[in-house]
Amino acid sequence: MASSPLHIAVIGAGFAGLTAARALKAAGHSVTILEARDRVGGRIHTKAAADGTPVDVGGQWIGPGQDRVLALAEELGVETFPSYETGDNLCLFNGERMRFSGILPPHAPEAVAETEATFQALDALAATVDAERPWTSPNAQELDNQTFEAWIQRTAQGPEARFWMRFLANSVLAADARELSLLHVLFYVKSGGGLASLISMSGGAQERRFTRGAQHLVERLAEDLRPNLRFNCPVTALHQDERGVVVEHAGGSLPADRVVVTLPPTLAGRLRYSPALPGARDHLTQRMPMGACIKIQCVYARPFWRDAGLSGMAITDAGPISLVYDNSPASGTPGVLVAFIEGEEAKLWTNRSAADRRAAVLGALVDLFGPDAAAVREFIEQSWLEEEFSRGGYGGFLVPGAWTTLGPALRQPCGRIHWAGTETASQWAGYMDGAIRSGERVAAEILAIAAAQ
Known part of the structure; x- marks a missing residue:
């Protein structure tokens, strides 16, 4: 137990915030987690299809080397299953449709x-x-x-x-x-x-999925922290001095000894700080935009592509989608294809109507998988560019010149304000595992300061 317990405010109830809060609470400190949404998870979000099948509209895959997330799943009894990859892959390149196995098609x-x-x-x-x-x-x-x-x-x-x-x-x-x-x-x-x-499935970052969806793991992680969670509390400002920090949020204000900010850097830069952040940190947030992604789940009565000896994995240069995977549940029924619109295409297509996107995506799937792809039972899309508290996905990236001029500011605390989130990880940055590692790092950072006081 801590000899002089601190009160730490944690902004964000994703893997980073919950991991940090859990470690700090276990060490005897008090924590309050302020979450802008009405749920935990952040960019991890599992929805239910009409028949109850869990579909991950956010992050979903884990694999070897991601020791923190794998250990957490084992500790909390959250079941995973191997991603489906039996059969041939497809590639549509320069108008030619190719079946192939392995990494590259037969160019x-x-x-x-x-x-x-x-x-x-x-x-x-x-x-x-x-x-x-x-x-x-x-x-x-x-x-x-x-x-x-x-x-x-x-x-x-x-x-x-x-x-x-x-x-x-x-x-x-x-x-x-x-x-x-x-x-x-x-x-x-x-x-x-x-x-x-x-880029691999077996042996790589896409090897396994969560049987009940990735948000199941976040929910289990949050169970012991429910008394410390406040939902629908977007933070607007942080005021710090030698006595502590006052966090202003939608429900009022919260005094704390220290604050952990787990927002993507570009969103963290939108908060108001008093006194102002150091120039290097502020300029870093201006040079770390979010990626752009629209994730689409197409639900079918059955995974018809498997009958044709296809894995469901497909790559196309014809747009608007670029990548497809078999995203069916562990039982194999219903059949689900997940398709991604990414980068420049995502920025263009997020401005189009839902009907236009649906028609374009199904047309692309028909070009890849044949006419059965048009018989979609349910079409579930998530534009992460439109998410108010994410503004993009999968994560933030640094533009040319930023790492060498501003890189040290990514994790450097600013007074009583500490930075976590998957973008701050040095291993598995951009992944669930990286978010967990960042929460562990920032908790250790604060515990070291508390022990020295």
């Missing part, structure tokens, strides 16, 4: 060789990055001064290799290659244990 041998070489070059470069302190990496300034797109154009000459690199930016970071700092892409790859880990 011309020279195109496959160049694509593999480009992947290897990116992986090798990422291995040189210090994920804990990217700005100290060899040639950090040179890497940070260029976009990922500039590297692609310099490294890959063929259209296939360039397509796969740009697809990587869309599918992993929900951003376009021309927006991303090359150093940030390398950091992200290193943080996730390498390219194979990030």
Whole structure:
């Protein structure tokens, strides 16, 4: 038990906030968790289809190396099951539909060789990055001064290799290659244990799903913290001095000794601070926009694609979707395909009508899977760009020049204000596991300060 208990306000009831609150409470401190939504989870959100099937409209996959989230699921008795990947994958590229197994479709041998070489070059470069302190990496300034797109154009000459690199930016970071700092892409790859880990199902980040949806794990984590939770309490301002912090929120104000902010940096930058944040921290929040993603679940009576020997995984360059997976429940019924509109396409299509998006997505699925894809029983979409308390997904990314000039401000406390959230993680940044790790880090940070007082 703490000899002089502190009262800590935690802003955000996702994995980061709940993990930090749990550790601080266990150490004898009091915590209050302020959540803007009427639920826990943040960018983790499970909805129910009409027949009760859980569908994750937010983050959903976990895999090897994500030790924190795997351990939490085991501790709390939350069941997972392997993602479905039996059968051939599909790729629609330059109007040609291809069935394939493995990572790459059957392009011309020279195109496959160049694509593999480009992947290897990116992986090798990422291995040189210090994920804990990217700005100290060899040639950090040179890497940070260029976009990922500039590297692609310099490294890959063929259209296939360039397509796969740009697809990587869309599918992993929900951003376009021309927006991303090359150093940030390398950091992200290193943080996730390498390219194979990030893009694979078996053995990779998409290996398993939660039987009752990812929000089930968040709900279980929140059970012992229910007395400490306040919902529908968006925070608007933080005022700190030598005595503590006052948190202003929709329901009034809350005094605290310290505050943990778990919002994505760009949203944290929208709060009012008194005194103002240090310039480096404020400028960091201006240079870390959110990715753009619309996630769509198409529910069918059965997974008809399996009858044709297909895995349900598909990639297309025809838009508006870029990536599809079999997202059926563990029982296999009903059949569910999850499709993603990402990056530039997401920014364009979030402005279109729901009817237009539905028609375009189903048309793309018919082009991939045949006419049965039109017989959708339920169409569930989630535009994370329109989410008031997320404003994008999957996470925030740094633009060129930001890591090397402002990187240290990402985790550096500002007086009594501490920063958590998956964007602040050095391992599995952007993932549930990274969010949990960030909560553990910030709790340890505060406990060390309390012990020294």
